[in-house]
Amino acid sequence: MRCCAFASLCLIVPLAVSATAADPPQPYGPVPSPRQLRWHELEVYGFLHFGPNTFTDKEWGYGDEPETIFHPTDFDADQIVSTAKAAGMRALILTAKHHDGYCLWPSRYTEHSVKNSRWQDGQGDVVRAIAEACRDHELLFGVYLSPWDRNHPDYGTPAYLTYYRNQLRELLTNYGPIFEVWFDGANGGDGYYGGARTTRRIDHRTYYDWDHTWAIVRELQPEAVMFSDAGPDVRWVGNEAGYAGETCWATVRAGQAVPGAANQRVLNVGVRDGDAWCPAEVDVSIRPGWFYHASQDDAVKTVDKLLDIYYASVGRGCNLLLNIPPDRRGRIPDHDALVLKQWREVLDRTFAVDFAQEAKVSGPTRGGDERFSPGNVADGDRSTYWATDDDVITPELVLEIPRFATFNVVRVREYLPLGQRIDAFAVDWWDGENWQELAAATSIGNVRLLRTPTVTTSKVRLRITKAAACPAISEVGLFLSPQ
Template structure:
């Protein structure tokens, strides 16, 4: 009897240890899972300075107020046209800069006097955030909001700190913090459920004297992805604004937050932001990567806002497709920056290119030759007939975490299994292309994993 009791206790202890180990492996929360599954989004940059018809200079825009806020006058504003252009590209969510570096708010704010309430346009009753959210919901796009609070040229704020010294500075800082917290509450309570709330350059933390925004977002928008402050990052910047990440790219990270982009600590910025670009397979926190880039980033330009005469800077189709392979195809969510113009419309050339991009990605990946699921070390696809194959797509069930550490792909050729490609991280999606092979069977072999692999999708394609 003692032997059975002893065996039972040992077995129970072992099972408890395994369960505890499983529990320690990071997995996404609901908003992270939805964000990764979305794969492609856009961010619309809009602010006062696009109406002055001059080139954007970031250093000046952060420090010199716009002389006359009544230059804001988009006479042909069509928010649905903006959203339709995003949908044509295949985007599943869209984000609007409700405030950026000028500090001007594109909505009706009771806390920020420097907002659409102050302008003559639409008699001071315009609300771009409302129009944007309504258009997104009409066209089945998830709406998100971007809030720039790190800089504010109108209120004299740099890196969250109001300019000045002494008691005056302290009082103005209190006012600014309260104003920002009030605006965040307005965004979180007036426009329904939001998909993501993005703080430009991060939102610092109250311990450093900055506005305290995290509790507000978590209280009123618990289902929105929080991106981000020094306390929490539910996603991470991918280390560049090239629309790409490195490979491998793991969704896990050693820290719960990432710091603020270019001013983050050396532990994250070292080696050209390698940690942001690649993640850490042994990281304790689920912090998936974002790849962002402006659509107008070609010909040595990098334009997040519309400027006159920049029509030739829209990325050509082949560069956008390459960007997709090196972002979505490497387990990262791609976000393209779009630039509505001073008339209130997305420029015609940009709209055309977005549609071309969406059509091309759809042409390549909408209809696989086969799509299977599986568990365990080997997942095999048997084709109905011998076919040309040159792409594969793999996706783990990331709701259970990232389990695969190393894999290879083999094709059955002349009755023998031959290797055609290999890799490490998979995550939500891994796309690989290879030299064309003719085969009736192809298989995924997981060579290393930290638990039983769960393959949510294994697809093969013949992309011409």
């Protein structure tokens, strides 16, 4: 088997074994890299928008903010990270530098950073504090480094790329393992630019020379995924409202997008026959804004809204990046933390018991080989999967539950190392005399969650109604969400 530094999060891919009754199915289309498989396993993690905007009450700083404006009164990295962990988040991404150019670490390449703030007498380092707290709480750590810089005098010239890459190297070499590097799509406009209050436009297709910037990440943090409109590992979902398309493929056409200029509709649904595995990340804030604003204290999303977002993001095969901005103290606000805790409690109660694991599962088996048995969908092991013969692409699977089960959430997972194979499926329940369709959907991928009417039954049927290749299903789960 293949192992990695993030072993606890790896989707273990069994090595090929010699053929017995049947060979494993061949992969269909693009398949995820090991780093992407590890990313898929995370499912939910947090965004931390923090910086001068927190204190100026802005969303996009102009770049002329004095270095002393950043002054959290009671900064507590442990409180921030422990709040994220209590919400079930498995990682955090920090805005190390937003568009205002202000650095939350003492960068040697600029004076526009915390080293010239009043906070901790200029000796503080937010990046290090959050990174270390993440390690203490066993969360992964990622960084956001805005390509646009409204403070730097060289922005728009080749010299700025040297500056930007130097800072990227600082972040990737001084703060331990990085799981994701986040490249924003905001590019150019009016700003301070070292005192030249002007507007600077760049050609976002060519200016950043992304291939050479991405190569730095591959060199220094080879296990990190990179996010932008164009990937190369993870794409934007096309909105900041918290939902993926009802159909959402993990594949796209390579080279059809550049950071900051992409078709949002295509990003939202992907491309069924794309030639690159580049799944969507759903970024949304728990508040109306990305940075903390006291005026929005009464507008924090409710538990029900966060649940809707979860099912429309994670439940459609994407990962959820939920922004939880620290306040002017340097802590997650108390009400936000409470809502996050309550949201996690509902999710934990929902997925605590999988009624499918009590079931006897029947259906066609690839070559009669037990390695591809229908029972694999209910064994609690994502490294096993059910598969059929190559020419059986619309099979049915029946789960017989020894005692009646009451459920209202169905979870289906494909075995990702073999690609995204299924185009449409349906779930039926047995009413005692006949099968009744309970729900139907299209793409599956990493996970598909279907919220259904609450039913009580002893039998459930999964029907693959359209597929490009024989199915490779690693899980079918049945759960009861509290009302």
